[in-house]
Amino acid sequence: MQNKDACTSIMVGKKASLDGANYIARNEDRVKAIEPKRFLVKSAVKGRHETYVSPYNKVTVALPEEGMRYTSTPTLDQTAGPNEEDGINEANVAASFTESVYANDRVLAYDPYVKNGLAEDSLCTLVLPYIHSAREGVEYTGKLIAELGSAEGNGMQFADADDIWYMEVVTGHQWVAVRIPDDCYAVTPNQVAIEDIDFDDPDNYMWADGIQEFVEEHQLNPDHDRWDFRHIFGTSTQKDRRYNTPRTWFAQRYLSPNASLGQRPEDSEMPFIRKAEFKIANEDIQYVLKSHFNETPYDPMGDAPERKTYRAISLSRTAQSHILQVRDLNKYKTSIHWIELGVPAFNPYVPFFANANDTDESYRNVPEKMNLESAFWLNEALAEVVESHYQEFMEKDEDYQKELNEWARRKIAQVDKEAASLEGQALTDYLTGQNHEIASHYNKRTKALFFELLTEGCELSKMSFKMDPNL
Template sequence: MKKNTDACTSIMVGKKASLDGATFIARNEDRVKAITPKRFVVKPAVKGRHETYISPYNKVTVPMPEDGMRYTSTPHLDQSTGPNEEDGINEANVAASFTESVYANDRVLAYDPYVKNGLAEDSLCTLILPFIHSAREGVEYTGKLVAKYGSAEGNGIQFSDEDSIWYMEIVTGHQWVAVRIPDDCYAVTPNQMAIEDIDFNDPDNYMWADGIREFVEKHQLNPDENRWDFRHIFGTKTKKDHHYNTPRTWFAQRYLSPKAAKDQMPEDDEMPFIRKAEFKISFEDIQYILKSHFNETPYDPMSDSPQNKTYRAISLSRTAQSHILQVRNSKKYKSSIHWIELGVPAFNPYVPFFANSNDTDESYREVPKKMDLKSAYWLNQALAEVVESHYDEFMEQDTDYQNELNEWARRKIAEVDEKAEKLDGQELIDYLTEQNHEIASHYNKRTLELFYDLLTQGCELSKMSFKMDPNL
C-alpha cells in the first residue's frame, strides 16, 4: 500500500483550557492538489439497513450496522477515491476528525506492514462517526475495526464529546495507542507521530492495541532503557520531519506557551505533544494558528526574507477545507458548532453551523465541478486567489473582513442560543437548520461584496499601467 501523501495540522483544546469551557478539535485538511472541491452535508440517520460498504479507493469491505445516527461531514465532490467525509459531529454530540497522516519507521513496519485492503482515510468517518456515543467509544470502536481489517496507512484521529478529548494514532497494520488530552491542556500535531510515554497502569487515560507491548519486546524495538515512549519506538526523525513537520508545532507552541517554549527551535525533535497554555484559549486563537504561515517570522513565505521557503507553513494553498469542531457543554440543548473554512485558511473566514440540524445550505451542499460563485467552495477559492495576487495591497482589507465576520458570528450564536434554549425535539432541529441557512447567506453575501470590491481595485494595480510624463 502506498504511503499517504496528504498532510494536515491538528489542534485539540481541553474544556478547562478553553475560554468558554467547550472542547475543541480542529484540523486543516491539506491535499496534494490546490483544488479539491469539498461539500458540507448532513447525512441522515438510518434504521434497519442491510448494506456492505466497499471502498472505491482500496476495496476494504465492511458490513454496515443496521442503525446509524445522523451526522455532519465534509465529503469530496469526486467520490472515485472514496467518500473522504473527514470530520463531523453526530446526533449524540460526539465530534471526530479523520485524519492526521502519520508515518512509522521502517523497523516497526518490517514486522507489521500496512494492509493493502485495510482501513484508510477515505473510509474512516463513514465507518465510525455514525456509530459512537462518546469520545472514548470512538477509540474503542476504531480499535476493533483495526484489529479485524488492519490499517492501510498511518493515521491520527481526534475524538471529542462535552467532557473529553481522545487522540488515537494508528501507525502500522495493527498497532495503535490513544491518550486522553488533559482537560487543562492543548495538543498540536503536524503529520508526525506525537504521542509520547504510555502508562499501561492507567487505562482511564491511555488505550492501546492488544499485544502491543509484547510486539515491541519480541522484536526488540524500544530504544529507551526506562520508558515506553510511543514516539521513540514507532516514530521518525528525518530531514523531512525537521522542515515539513516540527516547525508547525514550534509555531503553535510559541504562540500558546510563549514562556515555556521560548527556547524551542523549529527543528527540535523533542517538543512535547501535550502542553498547558499560558492563557485561556479562544476560538479565535485556534483560528490564528490554523490560518498562520509563520507570520512575523523570517520563515513566512509571503515575506521577502531569504528564509521564507525554509519550512512548510500551516496554512497552504492546497488546503481543501479547515474545520473547528466546538462541542459546547450546554445542559439545555445540543449546541455544538461545526465551523467550516473553505479556500485558503489565511484568507477566508470560518463559518459557524449548528450541528444539530437536518440539512445544509445549497451553496455548501451542491458544488459544481467548475468555478461558480454561487458555490461557497468556489467563491472562497476565488477570494483567496485575488487576495494572494495582491497580498500587500489587499491583506489588510481581507483581515478586517474576517474580523468583522468573527464579531458577527459571536453575536449571531448568542442570539440563537437565547431562543434555542426554549425549544426541543424536531422544533429545535428545524430552528437550527433555518439559522444555518441564514448564516450561510450572510457569509456568502459579504464574501461576494469583498470579492467584487477587490477585483475592481485590482484593475488599478496592473503591471501594464503606464503613467505619462507631463513634461513630454
C-alpha cells in the first residue's frame, strides 16, 4: 500500500507550552495540490450494530455499540475512505492520524504490510470515538494492529490534559510508542523518529508484543549496546536527507536555537525529543507549520540558487493543518481545535471549541468546485493570490494573520469567562454558537483581504505598459 500523506508533526508538552496546555499538531500534506476538506462534529452513538468496511482497502471491523462525539476533518471525496485525520472527542482526548513513516527493507522482509490491514483512511474513525486517554489511544490502536495488521507505516499522536503519546507503526505488526516528557517538544517529518526504547519503563514506553524477540530472531539490530527503534526499523537515504531531515533541522533551529547549533539540514541523527529553551506559544507552533525555510537560502519563495534544494514544511498541497490544544477541564470548560485550510504560509489558524454540537456551514458544506462561500475554497483562493505576487502581498497577508491571532486570543479569553458558569447542554450550545461567530468573523476578514489583493493585482500585470501621457 502507498501512503497518501507526507506530513510534518509537532508535539509540545504542558510544561513546555506557554499556557500549560498539551499540544499536538500536523500539516496534512497530500499528493494532489487540491484536496477539499470539511470540518465536522460526528455525533455520539448508542445501540449501534454495524460493520465498518473501508472503501479504500476493504479492511472490515465490527464497530462498538457505543461511540463518543468527536470533531474531525474528513476529505470531501469519500471513495478512498473517510480520512477523518484528526479531532478531539468528548472525553477531551485529541488524536492526529497520521504521519506517514517508512521502514527499511530488512524489517519488511520478515513482517510485510497487510494489504487489507489498517490504513490512514480508517484510523481516526476506528479509534478516536472509543478512547478515554492518550495512553488508551496507543493501547486501543495496538490491539487493532495485532488483530488486523497495518497496511502502511504510520505515526500517530494522542493527547489528553496530562499526557502526550507518539506511536509509530512501521511494519505489518511491529510498533512502539513513547510518552513525550512534559517539558519537551518533538518534531517528526515522515521518518521513523523514535529512538532508544527502555523496556524496563512501561510508564513511558509501549511496544508490540514480541517485538524484542522479532528483532533478535531475525538479527535486525545494527547497534552493539542499544535498542534504537530508528536504527532498527527506519531508513537513512538520500531522500531522507533531502525530503525529511531538513524539516527537523528548521523546526529545531527555531525552537532550540542553542541546542541545535552545529546541526545541518542533512544530519541523520538529530534527536526526536528536545527540551524547550523557551515556553512555546500557539503562535510558535503556527510559525513552524507555516515555515518554508524562511530567512535561509533554502526558501523556495526566495531567489537563491539553493531555493529548491529541500522540501519545506508548508506546501501548496497541504490539504489542511491543525493544532489541537488540549486544556485542563478543571480550569477551562473545553479544548480547542485550531484549523488552517489552504496553504499554511498564507492562511490563518481558526480556533473552534471542541465541545460543540455542529460546525459552521462554511466548513461543513464544501462544493467540488471553487465557491467563496466555502471556507476551504476561500482560503485556497487567497493563497493563490498571495503567492502570485508574493513580494508585493506578503506584508499585508502577514498583518492579516497577526490581526486574526490577536482577535482569537481576545475571543477565547472572553468565551472562557462566559463559559465558566455554564454546564451540560447549555455549555455545549453556547460554545457551538461562539464557533459560528468565529467562522463568520474569519470568513468576512478573509474575503475583504482577498478582494483587496485581487484588485491591487490588476495593477501588477506583466501585460501593463506605461505610455507617454502626451500621446
